[in-house]
Amino acid sequence: MFDAVKHLFGVKTFAHGIHPPDSKNDTKELAIHQFPFAELLIVPFSQHIGKPAIPIVGEGAEVTRGQMIAKPDGFMSVAIHAPATGVIRSISLTPAINGKMTPGFFLEPYTASTQEVMEGPPVMPDTASSEEILSAIQNAGVVGLGGAGFPTHAKLKVPEGKSVDALIINGAECEPYLTTDHRVMLEHAEDVMKGIPYLLRATGAKTVVIAVESNKPDAAAALRKALPADLPITVEVLPVKYPQGAEKMLVSALLGREIPSGGLPLDVGVICTNVGTTAEIGHLLPRGMGLYERVITVGGPAVKKKGNYRIPIGTPLRYILDTVGTEDDITTVVMGGPMMGAAASSLDISITKGSTGVIAFTHRETGRVNEIHEYPCIKCGACVDACPIFLNPSQLGILASKEQYETMVDEFHLRDCFECGCCTFVCPSHIPLVQKFRVAKAASRKAQAKAAAEAAK
Helix, strand or coil, rough: CCHHHHHHHHCCCCCEECCCCCCCCCCCEEEEEEECCCCCEEEECCCCCCCCCCCCCCCCCCCCCCEEEEEECCCCCCCCCCCCCCEEEEEEHHHCCCCCEEEEEEEEEEECCCCCCCCCCCCCCCCCCCHHHHHHHHHHHCCCCCCCCCCCHHHHHCCCCCCEEEEEECCCCCCCCHHHHHHHHHHHHHHHHHHCCCCCCHCCCCCCEEEEEECCCCHHHHHHHHHHCCCEEEEECCCCCCCCCCCHHHHHHHHHHCCCCCCHHHHEEEEEEEEHHHHHHHHHHHCCCCCEEEEEEECCEEEEECCCEEEECCHHHHHHHHHCCCCEEEHHHHHEECCCCCCCCCCCCCCCCCCCCEEEEEHHHHHHHHHCCCCCCCCCCHHHHCCCCCCCCCHHHHHCCCHHHHHHHHCCCCHHHHCCCCHHHHHCCCCHHHHHHHHHHHHHHHHHHHHHHHHHH
């Protein structure tokens, strides 16, 4: 019914969702600035979903900014490049955002170096084959810069028996506080346009839609001004609503296609890529370069010098906060946006390719939240009305409290939940539903792995 009404009035959006305060005004007008080098950069081997990269330089090696220092380990892996010219002081364990320890390079930049970037043979979309482009993207170390960290070449690889007719370039950036993609679209619209021919060549798609929310009219105008006359690209402006930037929501809103339960955009002939990822492909591949830095929003009430910064991969979180300055009563630092990001487990973690933002809060915001008590579910249905994929978060929450994880998966489609946080945001009983679902998913995966191991004996 909603879809019928939506198409009748030409409104390109999706059912349900929420409207949290976007909190973007502090940084959306601020141009991207280059961030200085820390005295020590910490570069994990694993910055993506899949197998960690394999180091190809050892301790004591002198490296040049942009040089490949770790190669992909199989198809679900990407290369790592030196973020600065300097020396590899050590290779050892470093903390990750999830609290685990992971191996990485400890790189000391040379202060007297020009920090010029190493370039290689260019790969051009009009002469390279699809496989050559996918290989170039993998060796450039490109992953989804919207935060997912999925290897981009793997996402663009169309499996045997499947076909793609449409690409969606995701510039919605619906997470509060984040303005990274907004600034990239404004300042690097030409790189976005240069990246699209690579995506078309790699996937065989015939049309491209760039999706922008209506609170970024200047970005939509910049993209339209940069549109090449010879490519099938349109820019669509969507209503502001969270989580408009999720793949399922974009495909439904723009193309009217519904991705089946457990499926991917590929199942309905679509591939979605982040606009920042597309811009990096357009910047890196014509120069034969690898990914060594990225644009990140540093903001939130606790940050003094808010902004969008181009930050070298491996820059420690502590150095970033010291450089921008923070309020004395800073209490929490979130990596990514506040809806889907995660609280930093340590200030010793470093910026990786999947880091979209560093958002810091003071006691004024977090103290009030911490004082709120959790109450029993009153079955008001607010979470059901908010869920963009029509799950029943209330029932899932009740099952989670009883640890009935397999029932959640088998009968209530837990795995379709992409943890957008809408249900938690609207719950009047302040039940941390998304956190419960994450625990349930982890327990279910562990149980299934154990069962598979038992069956293999």
